[in-house]
Amino acid sequence: xxxxxxxxxxxxxxxxxxxxxxxxxxxxxxxxxxxxxxxxxxxxxxxxxxxxxxxxxxxxxxxxxxxxxxxxxxxxxxxxxxxxxxxxxxxxxxxxxxxxxxxxxxxxxxxxxxxxxxxxxxxxxxxxxxxxxxxxxxxxxxxxxxxxxxxxxxxxxxxxxxxxxxxxxxxxxxxxxxxxxxxxxxxxxxxxxxxxxxxxxxxxxxxxxxxxxxxxxxxxxxxxxxxxxxxxxxxxxxxxxxxxxx
Ligand SMILES: NC(=O)c1ccc[n+]([C@@H]2O[C@H](COP(=O)([O-])OP(=O)(O)OC[C@H]3O[C@@H](n4cnc5c(N)ncnc54)[C@H](OP(=O)(O)O)[C@@H]3O)[C@@H](O)[C@H]2O)c1
Numbered sequence: 001x002x003x004x005x006x007x008x009x010x011x012x013x014x015x016x017x018x019x020x021x022x023x024x025x026x027x028x029x030x031x032x033x034x035x036x037x038x039x040x041x042x043x044x045x046x047x048x049x050x051x052x053x054x055x056x057x058x059x060x061x062x063x064x065x066x067x068x069x070x071x072x073x074x075x076x077x078x079x080x081x082x083x084x085x086x087x088x089x090x091x092x093x094x095x096x097x098x099x100x101x102x103x104x105x106x107x108x109x110x111x112x113x114x115x116x117x118x119x120x121x122x123x124x125x126x127x128x129x130x131x132x133x134x135x136x137x138x139x140x141x142x143x144x145x146x147x148x149x150x151x152x153x154x155x156x157x158x159x160x161x162x163x164x165x166x167x168x169x170x171x172x173x174x175x176x177x178x179x180x181x182x183x184x185x186x187x188x189x190x191x192x193x194x195x196x197x198x199x200x201x202x203x204x205x206x207x208x209x210x211x212x213x214x215x216x217x218x219x220x221x222x223x224x225x226x227x228x229x230x231x232x233x234x235x236x237x238x239x240x241x242x243x244x245x246x
Contacts, residue, residue, distance in 0.1 A: 013092025065118030185242025209244030
């Protein structure tokens with residue numbers, strides 16, 4: 001499979017979880033991949049090493065996406081290394097699960113700084129620096145469709161990402177750039193499994209038509225398609241990758 005041959009793709013938060021699997025699948029499909037990380041330097045380098053070992057091309061670059069100056073430096077370094085960026089995958093995200101009454105100012109700010117400001121920061125750079133006819137894939141969540149206690153600030157941040165996605169698609173469409181969001185259902189990563197009982201995991205698995213939690217590979221395959229030219233007529237959409245969850 002070489003549908004992404006010669007595309008240069010930046011994946012935020014790809015040191016582990018869904019992002020790491022996206023980076024590996026994009027590279028396997030022929031893309032050159034910028035593996036962005038915040039704190040997981042060794043994990044990010046391992047993703048790069050695995051890609052290089054399989055004959056692909058990748059580099060690891062540190063940047064906290066919530067910081068505008070770090071995102072600018074990330075674009076500078078990526079473009080210095082590869083010459084351009086064709087596709088931006090805004091995968092980096094965190095989830096703070098708290099009842100609204102227990103959520104502190106600091107937790108609210110951190111949730112929005114990484115999930116919303118992080119997506120905003122990279123799109124602001126991409127507005128002028130992503131290649132013409134490029135693609136942007138943002139990350140929302142399918143739990144926006146159900147009302148789970150303790151998910152308030154998380155789903156609010158992802159709803160903001162979906163709205164930014166729709167508006168931005170109209171702002172960069174003239175350059176041929178399509179912008180979409182992917183909404184995974186519950187997926188087997190640390191973000192989802194941390195602190196969950198077996199009973200809750202089983203209940204959430206039962207929401208899918210296939211009675212299972214998603215795997216990072218399930219989500220990455222959707223991103224590989226959206227990053228390809230075959231998906232160019234899809235823009236301003238939010239695509240559920242959730243095994244038929246509500
Ligand atoms: N797992 C699910 O069930 C699920 C469901 C729906 C949506 N999602 C969304 O899918 C995306 C990936 O989630 P995941 O489950 O793979 O999470 P994860 O396993 O916790 O991995 C998160 C990744 O984001 C990076 N990251 C965190 N803060 C960052 C920052 N400030 N700047 C740059 N990178 C940062 C982490 O890098 P470091 O380790 O280097 O800090 C890590 O690589 C998120 O947007 C999440 O909201 C996940």
